[in-house]
Amino acid sequence: MAAAATMMFGQEQMVSSNNDMAPDWTSKEVSTGTTIMAVEYDGGVVVGADSRTTTGAYIANRVTDKLTPIHDRIFCCRSGSAADTQAIADMVTYQLGFHSIELDEMPKVETAANLFKASCYRYREELTAGIIVAGWDKRRGGQVYSVPIGGMCVRQQVSIGGSGSSYIYGFMDANYKPGMTKEQCMELVTNAVSLAMERDGSSGGVVRLAAISESGVERRVVLGGQLPKFFTN
Amino acid sequence: MATLSVSRAPLGGFSFENCKRNAVLEADSAKLGSSVPAARKTGTTICGIVFKDGIVLGADTRATEGMIVADKNCSKIHYISPNIYCCGAGTAADTEMTTQIISSNLELHGLSTGRLPRVATANRMLKQMLFRYQGYIGAALVLGGVDCMGPHLYSIYPHGSTDKLPYVTMGSGSLAAMAVFEDRYKPDMEVEEAKRLVRDAIAGGIFNDLGSGSNIDLCVITKGNVDYIRPHDEANKKGVRTGDYKYKKGTTGVLTKVITPLNLDTVGEHVQTMDTS
Numbered sequence: 001m002a003a004a005a006t007m008m009f010g011q012e013q014m015v016s017s018n019n020d021m022a023p024d025w026t027s028k029e030v031s032t033g034t035t036i037m038a039v040e041y042d043g044g045v046v047v048g049a050d051s052r053t054t055t056g057a058y059i060a061n062r063v064t065d066k067l068t069p070i071h072d073r074i075f076c077c078r079s080g081s082a083a084d085t086q087a088i089a090d091m092v093t094y095q096l097g098f099h100s101i102e103l104d105e106m107p108k109v110e111t112a113a114n115l116f117k118a119s120c121y122r123y124r125e126e127l128t129a130g131i132i133v134a135g136w137d138k139r140r141g142g143q144v145y146s147v148p149i150g151g152m153c154v155r156q157q158v159s160i161g162g163s164g165s166s167y168i169y170g171f172m173d174a175n176y177k178p179g180m181t182k183e184q185c186m187e188l189v190t191n192a193v194s195l196a197m198e199r200d201g202s203s204g205g206v207v208r209l210a211a212i213s214e215s216g217v218e219r220r221v222v223l224g225g226q227l228p229k230f231f232t233n
Numbered sequence: 234m235a236t237l238s239v240s241r242a243p244l245g246g247f248s249f250e251n252c253k254r255n256a257v258l259e260a261d262s263a264k265l266g267s268s269v270p271a272a273r274k275t276g277t278t279i280c281g282i283v284f285k286d287g288i289v290l291g292a293d294t295r296a297t298e299g300m301i302v303a304d305k306n307c308s309k310i311h312y313i314s315p316n317i318y319c320c321g322a323g324t325a326a327d328t329e330m331t332t333q334i335i336s337s338n339l340e341l342h343g344l345s346t347g348r349l350p351r352v353a354t355a356n357r358m359l360k361q362m363l364f365r366y367q368g369y370i371g372a373a374l375v376l377g378g379v380d381c382m383g384p385h386l387y388s389i390y391p392h393g394s395t396d397k398l399p400y401v402t403m404g405s406g407s408l409a410a411m412a413v414f415e416d417r418y419k420p421d422m423e424v425e426e427a428k429r430l431v432r433d434a435i436a437g438g439i440f441n442d443l444g445s446g447s448n449i450d451l452c453v454i455t456k457g458n459v460d461y462i463r464p465h466d467e468a469n470k471k472g473v474r475t476g477d478y479k480y481k482k483g484t485t486g487v488l489t490k491v492i493t494p495l496n497l498d499t500v501g502e503h504v505q506t507m508d509t510s
Contacts, residue, residue: 025408029368030394053396058408060388061396082394087364090357126367 028056029081033202035164035193036066036077038134038144039176040157041185044213045134045142047075048189050164050197051205053082062205067219071096073212074112074135079162080149081128088119088129109135113145113153121151130161136212164196164203171195182211186220194227276444278406279309279320280434281377282418283399284427287384287455288377291431292320293406293439294464295446302446308463310452314339314350315459317378318452319359322404323391324371331372335359352378352385356395364393373403379456406438406445413437424453432466439468 036049049066052059066078068089074096078085092115100107113133120129133145146152146159158176160168171192180188190207197203207222276297281290296304311319311332317339321328335358339350356376363370374389388401400418402410413434422430428451438445448464 029392030390053394055390060390061398063398064396081392083360083364083368083390083392086360086394090361 024056025058025060030055030060030083033164033200034066034079034162035160035168035196035200035203036079036130036132036162037158037160037165037168037172037189037192038077038132039180039185039189040134040142040144041180041182043142044136044182044211045144046182046185046189046209046211047077047132047134048193048207048209049077049162050193050203051208052197052203054202059204064205065208067208067210069093069217070112070133071100071107071135073106073137073214073217074109074133075210075212075217076112076116077132077134077161079130084127084129085131088116088127088131091119092116106137108137108139109133109143109145110140110155113147113155116145116147117151117153120147120149124149124151132159132161134159134212136214138214142213160192162196162203164193164200167199168192168196182213186211190222191228194222195230197227198230198232276406276442276446277309277322277404278402278410278435278438278442278445279322279375279404280402280407280410280414280431280438281320281375281386281400282414282422282427282431283377283384283386283420284422284424286424287379287453288386289424289427289431290318290320290375290377290452290454291435291465292450293435293445294448294450295439295444296325297444305447306464308450310450310461310463312336313355313376313378314343316349316380316454317352317355317376318454318459318461319355319377320375320403322373322375322407327370327372328374331359331362331370332374335362349380351380351382352376352387353382356385356387356389356397359389360393360395362393363389363391368392375401375403377454379454384454402434402438404438404445406435406442409437409441410434424455428453428465436466436468 030053033052033054034050038045038047047067051062051064053061053064068076068078070076070093076089078089095115096107096112116131116133120127128149130149131147133147136142143155144159145155157178158172160172175188186209189209193207206224209220211218276295277293279292281288290310292309294306295302296307309320311321313319313332313336319332321332335355338358339355343350359374363372368391371391373391376387376389378385386401387395387397388403389395400414417430431451432449435449447469449466449468451462451465453460
């Protein structure tokens with residue numbers, strides 16, 4: 001009987017890392033667990049993200065800036081592997097900057113999105129990167145493009161991403177309306193990211209926001225104490 | 234006529250050239266009964282902070298091979314350039330070689346630009362190399378220095394992601410060190426307070442993590458000056474033995490003494506000259 005019991009226990013055991021004595025954060029890759037989102041309004045876009053980067057169960061950086069500038073009026077929100085997204089963002093920043101100098105014009109947001117798509121699709125087997133590209137250009141105004149894992153590229157009015165986004169799909173469907181003002185969008189993004197941070201273990205820290213329009217980029221940080229408070233069970 | 238072989242810059246992606254050679258070596262050594270030596274890891278606690286005038290980097294000095302201490306006093310703060318130093322955790326060989334490669338490339342880069350290198354440049358070079366090797370180079374680094382734009386501190390992970398922060402810790406003792414930082418860090422500290430904080434953070438790692446130990450090394454970098462303090466604190470001095478198991482002379486009494494001389498004859502002489510030119 002004892003032998004049968006031990007065999008069953010053995011089957012349930014998960015195969016984990018070589019050394020079970022070492023904590024998981026010594027061997028796990030750094031990932032931006034994340035909640036990211038981008039919203040279009042008339043005249044620009046608002047992008048928002050949480051600020052937590054994890055290696056396994058340890059928070060490697062609690063004040064990460066996941067809203068990375070790609071060009072003067074184009075940002076990208078990064079989720080997935082920190083190394084992969086940083087490397088891709090650096091490559092696209094270089095490619096877009098070069099392209100913009102050749103063109104002698106501000107680049108289109110669509111171009112930036114396609115550059116991300118090109119890298120993410122070509123190396124889709126090797127990469128773990130979920131990216132939202134958002135910005136303003138003079139031809140089409142504010143635009144949001146979603147480039148999730150796998151390398152698809154699609155334009156949307158609202159896009160959410162990252163592990164925390166699962167918890168706010170309903171909230172976004174209920175609360176986003178086309179034709180909102182910049183301040184309304186900022187409030188919506190703050191509320192949505194806060195709700196996701198509350199429920200998702202891989203998201204947390206502060207809420208970082210950026211509003212991109214023709215006149216420039218306005219960056220904001222909502223610190224822990226100032227986060228909107230919702231019902232806590 | 235000797236053929237010149239021009240070394241090419243890596244085309245990109247992981248270079249698999251040595252994998253076949255390694256496989257053959259492993260098979261050969263297995264036939265002889267010996268095993269390939271395990272990579273030496275630096276269990277480690279390393280950390281860095283930005284203070285009012287610059288950067289303070291700190292590290293412990295224990296290098297482990299599994300559960301054995303391989304080196305009781307190894308140096309984990311590596312030179313990158315006169316104004317930039319880098320602490321390394323992870324596989325000892327990887328941190329050593331990576332920092333040396335980037336230090337060499339930065340020196341060449343500095344000769345091209347005619348300027349003192351920037352910390353951001355070193356960060357870029359390190360992250361791009363580590364990303365190229367997809368995490369197989371086990372080097373977790375704390376990079377710090379002072380350049381024309383001020384003091385900068387980066388943490389660099391083996392897969393190639395970096396974070397720019399006012400205080401960072403890495404290695405197996407990083408949680409213990411971070412606990413000290415989160416409690417006592419303030420922006421714009423004075424140099425003595427900063428050194429004390431880093432010393433205490435590394436001590437936290439040394440006394441609470443099995444992979445870290447021995448002494449505490451510090452490196453204080455300010456504009457135009459570097460203080461490489463090794464060791465700053467010998468936290469684990471070897472104790473003095475209080476007792477002795479030796480027997481005093483005369484404990485055993487001598488009863489008789491017999492001396493037998495051995496007569497040896499020289500059979501032959503052979504001289505081998507050494508080429509000492």
